[in-house]
Amino acid sequence: MPVDNQETSDKPLGLRIWLPLLLSIALVVGMFIGLSMQKTPHIVKVDDKLDAPITTRIETGRVEELIRYIEAKYVDDVDREKLVEKAINNILKELDPHSNYITSKQLKEVNEQLDGNFEGVGIEFMMLEDTVLVVSPISGGPSEQAGIMAGDRIVEIEDTVVAGVELEVKDIVSKLRGVKGSEVRVGCLRNQENKLRKFTIVRDEIPLISVDVGHMLNDDTGYIKISRFSATTYQEFMKKLEYLVEKKNMKHLVIDVRQNPGGYLQEATKLLSQLFQERDRLLVYTEGRTVHRNDYESTGKSFFELGNIAVLIDEGSASASEILAGAVQDWDRGILIGRRSFGKGLVQEQYELSDGSALRLTVARYFTPSGRSIQKSYNDLEKYNSDVYERYQSGELVSADSIHIADTTKFYTAQNRIVYGGGGITPDVFVPMDTVTINDYYLSIRQHVPQFIYRYVDQHRQELEYTNIDDFKAGYSVSDEALEELLQYAATKDVERDEEALMKSKDGLKLLFKARVARSLFNDEGYFSVLNDEDPIVKTALKQLKKTSPLTIRNK
Numbered sequence: 001m002p003v004d005n006q007e008t009s010d011k012p013l014g015l016r017i018w019l020p021l022l023l024s025i026a027l028v029v030g031m032f033i034g035l036s037m038q039k040t041p042h043i044v045k046v047d048d049k050l051d052a053p054i055t056t057r058i059e060t061g062r063v064e065e066l067i068r069y070i071e072a073k074y075v076d077d078v079d080r081e082k083l084v085e086k087a088i089n090n091i092l093k094e095l096d097p098h099s100n101y102i103t104s105k106q107l108k109e110v111n112e113q114l115d116g117n118f119e120g121v122g123i124e125f126m127m128l129e130d131t132v133l134v135v136s137p138i139s140g141g142p143s144e145q146a147g148i149m150a151g152d153r154i155v156e157i158e159d160t161v162v163a164g165v166e167l168e169v170k171d172i173v174s175k176l177r178g179v180k181g182s183e184v185r186v187g188c189l190r191n192q193e194n195k196l197r198k199f200t201i202v203r204d205e206i207p208l209i210s211v212d213v214g215h216m217l218n219d220d221t222g223y224i225k226i227s228r229f230s231a232t233t234y235q236e237f238m239k240k241l242e243y244l245v246e247k248k249n250m251k252h253l254v255i256d257v258r259q260n261p262g263g264y265l266q267e268a269t270k271l272l273s274q275l276f277q278e279r280d281r282l283l284v285y286t287e288g289r290t291v292h293r294n295d296y297e298s299t300g301k302s303f304f305e306l307g308n309i310a311v312l313i314d315e316g317s318a319s320a321s322e323i324l325a326g327a328v329q330d331w332d333r334g335i336l337i338g339r340r341s342f343g344k345g346l347v348q349e350q351y352e353l354s355d356g357s358a359l360r361l362t363v364a365r366y367f368t369p370s371g372r373s374i375q376k377s378y379n380d381l382e383k384y385n386s387d388v389y390e391r392y393q394s395g396e397l398v399s400a401d402s403i404h405i406a407d408t409t410k411f412y413t414a415q416n417r418i419v420y421g422g423g424g425i426t427p428d429v430f431v432p433m434d435t436v437t438i439n440d441y442y443l444s445i446r447q448h449v450p451q452f453i454y455r456y457v458d459q460h461r462q463e464l465e466y467t468n469i470d471d472f473k474a475g476y477s478v479s480d481e482a483l484e485e486l487l488q489y490a491a492t493k494d495v496e497r498d499e500e501a502l503m504k505s506k507d508g509l510k511l512l513f514k515a516r517v518a519r520s521l522f523n524d525e526g527y528f529s530v531l532n533d534e535d536p537i538v539k540t541a542l543k544q545l546k547k548t549s550p551l552t553i554r555n556k
Contacts, residue, residue: 134153445487
């Protein structure tokens, strides 16, 4: 009898029974520890830090098993990555409209929009026919420092011809963007010159501006336009505010967040702190199933004393824009003017996945100081996505009497005014949509205005020599002959002339024409200055702010 077998048989009976089981348990525990020690995905907060425990569960499960069977046995070849993405997207469709999957290719662009910068040459350009036309170099950026000017036509990038070869915008962007400190050589034609100008541009970090403009509307009232809430919005806002208060003696302020889709919650709350002198005033709070209530309060560190405030909102104002509007309305700090906001009251966190993609997941709801949740229903995703169109169809965008209140629960502002949640924020003063902006003929021509204007300005530079925007607004008007040139240009782009629609659109087209000329001459300040002079919502804001008590309005 072999010795080894004899030794085994001499062990106690209990040990012989339990040893295999103990080894199995040890193996399972070891596997669990190994899995739990895998690197936790890096988390990037989309709206702000939410102090909540993150539970990671690693599970292969039925989805992975299913895909393996398809790969091994299916009759045709399949794209595994495509199957996985479809599976992920279909899962997320069962949640809410704002939880989504971001591919690794998309993630860089998404993060740039939120972080507020990218690395490149610093120009805004457009494709005019088949030529890259510089709209404007970013002030202080690499292109401006190299000597590139608005109106230059880029025909070469690194000795490669890019004019007349039908490249797409993304192709031009990929050639111009690059790592900070690297160089790119471009060849440009300027005005009517035939000789190519050569420039070497050293790429650098380029800010993505989120505060478009800050200028005075009249002697005592300023205007600041915020297009989104990126990581640099508060800093940009404060620069504009400082300029308007200290250089222009601004007393009252109009904040425009129309068509602002939101962004970082913290940027909105920091900005709000500048509107309140008091400390520890509740601005917004967040709460979710696994996220405890988190209050955001004013800091009391307001650097400038502001008078009356108006906030402009519309159906495109969402998320952080609604946080701003909700706090101002609930505390009666200012007056809201425009149309009912979008209705997004959900907070997302962004989780980077191991392959470079990311999951943006809704983890909480936010509530205005009065306790309102302004998130509209998303039980019907198709209806949710077509909400703005439904508002137009119902007449809500042109009549205050057609505003739909989804949740009739009453909330109260600091001055005991009644407000509602459950589907966006209803303004204190309603201003209907200008229907010319959705006129099909107007929209058909509008898309060709930028290209036409750059040609027009180039051909009329002598008569457009104005020293400042005020002189331009007073001295320049769009003649019928100039408008006719635009219409003829649009006709070459297959826009069929419609005399009846033209009569309705004529004033709107002339205003847009003048605004785009102003932008060519005086950048965004010129553009918004011209538009704001005729903007019914801005005009209403100025009228309200002239009142001793702007909030003395009819309470619905």
